Amino acid sequence: MRVLETGRLVLRPFAWTDFAAFHALAYADPAVAPWWTGRVRPADEVRRGFARKVAQPPGAPGWLAITRRDTGALAGGMGLQRWLPDEDTSWLLPEDPADAPSRDPAVLEVELAYALGRTHWGHGYATEAGHAVVAYAFGELGVARILSPINSANARSIRLAQRLGCRIRRNLHPRPSPFHATPGVLAVLTRAEWAAASDSPASG
Numbered sequence: 001m002r003v004l005e006t007g008r009l010v011l012r013p014f015a016w017t018d019f020a021a022f023h024a025l026a027y028a029d030p031a032v033a034p035w036w037t038g039r040v041r042p043a044d045e046v047r048r049g050f051a052r053k054v055a056q057p058p059g060a061p062g063w064l065a066i067t068r069r070d071t072g073a074l075a076g077g078m079g080l081q082r083w084l085p086d087e088d089t090s091w092l093l094p095e096d097p098a099d100a101p102s103r104d105p106a107v108l109e110v111e112l113a114y115a116l117g118r119t120h121w122g123h124g125y126a127t128e129a130g131h132a133v134v135a136y137a138f139g140e141l142g143v144a145r146i147l148s149p150i151n152s153a154n155a156r157s158i159r160l161a162q163r164l165g166c167r168i169r170r171n172l173h174p175r176p177s178p179f180h181a182t183p184g185v186l187a188v189l190t191r192a193e194w195a196a197a198s199d200s201p202a203s204g
Contacts, residue, residue: 001013001063003064004133009069009075009128009129010067011066012064014054014063016054022074023046025076026076026077026115026117027046028043029118031118032116034179036115038177053077061081061143063077064077066114066116068120068125075117075125076120078133080113080133081113083109083147092173092176093171093172094172099169108141108143108144110143110146111146111149112133112134113148114160130163134146134165135198143191145188146188148187149185149186149187150186151177151183151184152183153180153182158185161189165189168187169187169188170185
């Protein structure tokens, strides 16, 4: 991943100096943490995962810190998490089998994941960051398809996926997450779909 800039945001690689702020807004807030990491988590529990974000290699799928241009404040994070050929996907049963992750190691497919601090909700930051990350994924990293599982009760994330151009398909597994009793959906966007939307008159 590299630095991405938008009108109001700078998306940059994470540094250890971000740890306390990112933990507070993404892992410690009960309005945020359950939707992307299952539950509120103490700092010691997430330190190793954050170390992987800091150490991720350039030019590969990974995470970026979302920071505001006007204040420099850390607003959240957004990442591209690769689907691995040997990954356990028994909890994912797309209504269309063609939407299942590919097992071909030569095909790069990712999940678009994010966490945005509650004080930064309602300003369009996630959409702005999402458009930049999706364009980078398809335009530079060579991603073939974005497949993002979302809990069906997470209305904000479903609306974000739709704004980014994703199709929302049902996950037929009755309880894909052990942290939520509600079922899930799958947000799907191919490189061809993104390119067609980007080239359309309405997108300009």
